Amino acid sequence: MERSKTNISGETKTAYLFNAPLIITAVIFVLIPVIGTIVTSLMRDVTFLPEKFLVFENYQRLFSDRHFFESLQFTLLFVVVSVSFELIFGLAFALLLNETLPFRGFLRVVILIPWVIPIAISARIWELIYNFNYGIFNYIILQLNISDQPVSWLGSSIGAFAAVVVSDVWKTTPFMAIILLTGLSAINRDLYKQARIDGTNFLQRFFKITLPLLKPVLVVALLFRSIDAIRIFDLIYVLTGGGPGGSTSSLSIYAFNYYVSGDFGYGSAVSVIVFLAAGLLSVLYIKFGKFRETLQ
Amino acid sequence: MNVKLWIIFSLLFLSFFIINSCSQRNDDFSIWIGGSPEEVDFWEKVINDFNAKYDCNLILVSQPTYTDQRKQSLIISLEGKQPNPDLFLMDVVWINQFIQSDWLELLTGFAEKSKFQTEPFFKRVLNLVDKYDNKLFALPVFMDVALLYYRTDLIDQPPETWGQLKELSLRIQKEQRKTNDSFDGFVWQGAQYEGLVCSFLEFIASNGGSILQNDSVKINSKENEAALQFMQNLIHKYKISPENTYTEMKEEEVRREFQNGNALFERNWTYAWQLHNSDDSNVKGKVGMKILPHFNRHKSVSTLGGWHIGMSKYSDNKEKAWKFIKYVTSYEVQKNMVLTIGWNPGRKDVYDDEELNKKLPHLKTLKYVFDNTVSRPTVPYYAQISEVIQRNVNNCLANKISPSDALKEIEIEMKNIIKIYGEK
Numbered sequence: 001m002e003r004s005k006t007n008i009s010g011e012t013k014t015a016y017l018f019n020a021p022l023i024i025t026a027v028i029f030v031l032i033p034v035i036g037t038i039v040t041s042l043m044r045d046v047t048f049l050p051e052k053f054l055v056f057e058n059y060q061r062l063f064s065d066r067h068f069f070e071s072l073q074f075t076l077l078f079v080v081v082s083v084s085f086e087l088i089f090g091l092a093f094a095l096l097l098n099e100t101l102p103f104r105g106f107l108r109v110v111i112l113i114p115w116v117i118p119i120a121i122s123a124r125i126w127e128l129i130y131n132f133n134y135g136i137f138n139y140i141i142l143q144l145n146i147s148d149q150p151v152s153w154l155g156s157s158i159g160a161f162a163a164v165v166v167s168d169v170w171k172t173t174p175f176m177a178i179i180l181l182t183g184l185s186a187i188n189r190d191l192y193k194q195a196r197i198d199g200t201n202f203l204q205r206f207f208k209i210t211l212p213l214l215k216p217v218l219v220v221a222l223l224f225r226s227i228d229a230i231r232i233f234d235l236i237y238v239l240t241g242g243g244p245g246g247s248t249s250s251l252s253i254y255a256f257n258y259y260v261s262g263d264f265g266y267g268s269a270v271s272v273i274v275f276l277a278a279g280l281l282s283v284l285y286i287k288f289g290k291f292r293e294t295l296q
Numbered sequence: 297m298n299v300k301l302w303i304i305f306s307l308l309f310l311s312f313f314i315i316n317s318c319s320q321r322n323d324d325f326s327i328w329i330g331g332s333p334e335e336v337d338f339w340e341k342v343i344n345d346f347n348a349k350y351d352c353n354l355i356l357v358s359q360p361t362y363t364d365q366r367k368q369s370l371i372i373s374l375e376g377k378q379p380n381p382d383l384f385l386m387d388v389v390w391i392n393q394f395i396q397s398d399w400l401e402l403l404t405g406f407a408e409k410s411k412f413q414t415e416p417f418f419k420r421v422l423n424l425v426d427k428y429d430n431k432l433f434a435l436p437v438f439m440d441v442a443l444l445y446y447r448t449d450l451i452d453q454p455p456e457t458w459g460q461l462k463e464l465s466l467r468i469q470k471e472q473r474k475t476n477d478s479f480d481g482f483v484w485q486g487a488q489y490e491g492l493v494c495s496f497l498e499f500i501a502s503n504g505g506s507i508l509q510n511d512s513v514k515i516n517s518k519e520n521e522a523a524l525q526f527m528q529n530l531i532h533k534y535k536i537s538p539e540n541t542y543t544e545m546k547e548e549e550v551r552r553e554f555q556n557g558n559a560l561f562e563r564n565w566t567y568a569w570q571l572h573n574s575d576d577s578n579v580k581g582k583v584g585m586k587i588l589p590h591f592n593r594h595k596s597v598s599t600l601g602g603w604h605i606g607m608s609k610y611s612d613n614k615e616k617a618w619k620f621i622k623y624v625t626s627y628e629v630q631k632n633m634v635l636t637i638g639w640n641p642g643r644k645d646v647y648d649d650e651e652l653n654k655k656l657p658h659l660k661t662l663k664y665v666f667d668n669t670v671s672r673p674t675v676p677y678y679a680q681i682s683e684v685i686q687r688n689v690n691n692c693l694a695n696k697i698s699p700s701d702a703l704k705e706i707e708i709e710m711k712n713i714i715k716i717y718g719e720k
Contacts, residue, residue, distance in 0.1 A: 047375060047397035048676035049719060061716070132540035133478070133553075155543035155694065243488040244543060245691040260368050261679030262393060263717075264375075 034275065041268035048262065058269040067246060068270065071254040075277075078165065078250065079229040085169045086225055087218075090176025095210075097177065098184040108181070115174040123238035126167040130154050157247035160240050164248055168235055172228070176221055183217030184210070219289035226285070227278045251277075323353055325613035327383040327620070330359030330366045338637045346623050352616050354383075363387055363490065374399040374608060382611035383620060385603040388425050389490075389672050389682070391434050394606065396676040400433045401607040406618040407432060416627075416645040424671040426604060433606060435625050436642025438633065440601035441665045442498060442588060445554060445562040445572065449582040458502070458526060458589045461561060465536040468560045476558065481536030483550045484563035486527075488690040491546055493672060493682050494599040495563060496689050499523040501597045501670045502590035507685070508673040508710070511718065516707040523591065524692060524699035532695050542693035555579055563588065565601060569658060570638045585658060587665050600669040602642070634659075677717035684709040 041059070044052040062068050097108055114122065129136050130153040138150040153159045187210065195205050211218075233252035236242060242249035242257070249257075251274045258267030329339050336358045343356050357380075359366045370384055374397070386394060394400050407414070414422060417436060426434045444461075446454045450468050455461040465481025472479035485491035497507065505519035530537040538545075538553075545553075547564060551571065554562035557578040562568070572583045590596040605624055607617045623629060630641040631649060640662055646652065647663040673681055684706055692702035 046717065047371065047399075048393055049717065132538075132544055150539075152539050152543050155540065241488065243690065244694055245488065245696065246687045257683060260364060260371070261677075261683070262371060262397065263680075 037268045037271050037275070040264055041266075041272045043265045045265035045268070046263045054265070058266050061266065062269055062273070067249075068254065070246065071249050071251050072273070074161070074248060075230060075232070075250045078161070078168075078232065079226055082165045082168045082172075083222065083225050083229055085165065086173050086176045087222065089169065089173045090180055090221070093173065093177035094180035094184055097181055108178075111177060112174050114171050115178075117171070119171065119234040120238050122171050123167060123235045126163065126170075127154075127239050130163050154240055155244055157244065160244060160248045164236055164239060167239060168229070168232070171235070172225060176225060179217060179221040179224075180214065183214045183221075186217075187213045215289070219285055223282060223285045223289075226281050230278050230281060231274055323613065323616075324355055325353070325382040325611065325616055326355040326357050326380050327385075328357045328359050328366075328370065328381040329385050330361055332361060335637055335639075338633070342624065342629060342632075346620055350616075350619055350623075352619070354616070354620055357381065374610070377610050379608075379610050379612045381608060382613050382617045383605060383607055385437060386434060386606050388600055388602055388604060389678050391425050391604060391606070392428070392674045392678065393676040395428045395433050399609055401609050401611065401614060401617075403432045403435070403607065403618070403621070406614075406621075410618070410622065412622060416643045417625075418642075418644050418666055420667065420669070421600065421642075424600065424669075425674060434604040435621060436602060437605045437624055438603045438639040439642050439666060440565050440567075440640060441598040441662065441669055442494060442563055442565055442601070443569075443585045443598070443661075443665065444588045445564060445568060446584050446586075447560050447579065447582055448584045450560055454584060454586050455561075455589050458499075458591055461589050462530070462534055462536065465560055466534060469536055472560075478558050480538045480553070480559045481534075482530060482561040482563075483537060483545065483553045483559040484530075484541065485547060485550055486531075486537070486541035486545050486690070486693050487543060487549075488686050489546060490682060490686070492689055493685050494601065496524070496527070496685060497599050497670060497672060498563075498588055498597060499527055502588065502594055504591075504594045506670075508675065508681070511675070511714065513707055513710050513714070515710060516703045520703055521699050524689065524702060526591075527689075528692055528695065528699060531693060542690055566640055566662065567638065586661065587668065595668065597668050597670045598665050600671045602640075604642070675718075677713055680713045680717065681710055684713065 042053065042055055044054050044057070093111060097104060097111070101107065117125075128134065132138065132150055132152050132155075135153070137153060141147050141151060151159075153163055191209050191213075192205060195209060200208070231252050232250050233256065236248055236250055236253055237256075240248045242253045251270060255267045255270035255274065258264075258270065327339075327343070329336065331339075336356075340356055343354050346352065347354055359369060367387070367390055370381070370386075370390075373381060374394070391400075406412070414432065414435075418439070421436055421439065422432070426432060426436065444454065450472075451464055455464055461482060469479060469481040485495050500506065500520045500523040503519045503523040505517055505523060506514045508514060531539065531541050540549075547568075550562055550564055551568045553559050554564075554568075555572055555577050569583075569585060571577065573580050587596045588598055605621055607614060607621065611617050625642060627643065627646060630643050630646050631652065633639050634641055634646065634652060634656065640659075641647065644663070644666075647659050653659055672678065675681070688697070688702045688706045688709075691697050692699055697705070
């Protein structure tokens with residue numbers, strides 16, 4: 001009895017030891033910066049002014065800042081719209097690639113191409129596609145006589161919003177598709193055979209078998225994508241720079257602009273909001289995705 | 297066994313850091329410079345010559361081309377009190393913030409000790425940006441102004457006023473559009489970025505307006521409203537500036553448009569001159585340049601741009617760093633700079649150089665323009681003000697708000713910024 005006890009604690013110790021590099025890395029690169037940002041957000045940390053402890057003054061300023069709320073609104077709208085589209089397309093591609101198609105292996109690799117292109121580069125590519133003078137969109141529109149004037153895609157808030165969503169959906173749908181595909185391939189094929197014998201149609205099979213069994217993977221994919229989308233920075237930084245007129249300025253872009261201008265305190269306060277929003281989102285997903293139940 | 301392994305790994309980990317921090321020699325010092333590849337090549341040569349001449353070990357660390365990214369990396373190092381960089385180039389609009397953040401080493405003492413003269417520099421520029429409380433913190437390496445470029449093959453006489461520019465553009469654009477759909481009268485920088493503040497300042501200042509005077513906000517004035525209305529009209533009423541002015545037009549977009557032969561007038565910095573006259577240019581030999589137009593009864597102005605050299609307060613090699621500042625701002629290096637990369641010297645006396653004037657006749661025009669520059673507000677919170685101006689002026693150019701609403705909004709937001717950051 002006693003012997004086995006010491007054995008278990010020895011195992012636990014080894015387990016901790018094995019996990020130590022990860023835990024240390026997480027503390028250094030995640031926990032400390034997060035705490036640092038929270039502390040900074042409570043200070044007046046402006047390069048050209050003496051440092052001062054403000055408590056919640058930065059947050060008070062945040063709540064009377066119209067542009068912060070515009071930025072928050074844009075970010076949330078972006079998360080909802082782009083993640084929905086990614087889910088629809090991702091699921092469609094996953095279902096398609098799960099069938100026995102010719103060149104299936106090849107197609108599964110090809111679909112990953114947008115995902116492996118670095119974001120800055122794909123943002124630059126899209127910028128050229130939307131370009132007013134040389135862009136392919138305007139070329140097509142003019143050639144097909146849909147309009148006799150080139151359209152300034154990135155020039156209106158709606159246009160720029162759509163442009164950001166399209167680029168993001170193009171870029172991250174493969175991620176969604178691949179994760180969902182792994183979920184699909186784990187579903188036992190016999191279930192479908194049986195259902196077919198029972199005379200069900202495609203939609204019934206999809207809603208009664210595929211979706212419920214895919215749910216755990218679906219929730220993980222949605223969680224990853226939503227957290228990623230809520231802190232979107234690079235795509236917008238390169239594609240629109242937050243314009244026109246600040247209409248595509250996401251929370252991260254908004255915070256970044258304050259860092260660059262030297263106000264680290266206020267920028268940190270915005271970052272803390274991004275952090276809280278991402279955290280809240282995860283909690284919601286886990287709660288409503290009934291993650292614990294499905295895991296058990 | 298486990299313990300031994302752990303010790304070995306920890307030692308490896310530690311030694312990695314130690315080696316990393318020791319790899320730099322004590323007498324090394326560094327300068328951070330960014331820009332186009334040709335510019336970085338030029339600096340490499342200057343630094344090699346300097347190292348050979350003074351037996352120093354100055355290292356060039358090249359930064360990105362984009363101004364914002366250069367500022368970002370400098371802010372991080374300086375805020376972290378890093379001994380590197382020792383030297384760096386600053387955009388004119390950063391200098392005040394850098395001084396007030398207490399990041400710049402005072403140069404007055406070094407100058408006095410080595411009997412360094414500031415007379416050969418443009419006094420107006422030193423007073424506007426390099427000095428604070430009459431103390432010297434930086435020196436101009438390269439100066440820039442915006443100019444009006446025009447097509448000498450399409451018009452005989454360049455315009456003096458904005459009104460004349462409009463009339464000429466309307467007439468020539470109509471003629472040219474018969475054969476070239478994409479021809480525009482006047483191209484300028486209107487996208488939401490720093491360049492928009494420069495164009496905006498030129499329009500309002502050439503109508504007698506201003507943004508900020510001695511910490512009091514002067515933005516919401518009749519003069520500014522008329523000027524901003526004119527900017528909006530160029531795109532939406534007269535239609536002589538293209539629709540994408542307020543979405544895409546930055547320096548390079550504007551330059552390419554003009555260089556492809558698709559515009560009559562162009563507002564751009566001095567760098568465009570040599571490129572317009574290069575062999576692959578469609579407008580080679582058909583380009584003229586002059587100071588920008590003005591509104592009736594007012595004076596032409598240009599926004600002051602350019603890069604100045606400063607020394608970090610946290611530098612551990614200040615004497616040598618000062619040697620390099622002296623070297624870079626010397627007559628020979630400055631002359632060499634204009635000859636190799638076409639940058640305009642920060643020293644006034646170089647503009648009178650006979651050899652240069654023979655080779656580059658446009659320098660005379662520039663010297664005149666430099667005496668008519670306006671500077672963007674020299675306050676440490678300039679970046680915040682700039683953001684407000686960019687956003688609202690851009691909104692106005694997009695025809696989303698009227699000029700008077702835009703200026704009212706800028707006024708409110710600027711006063712708010714001054715309330716937050718203006719504390720002495």
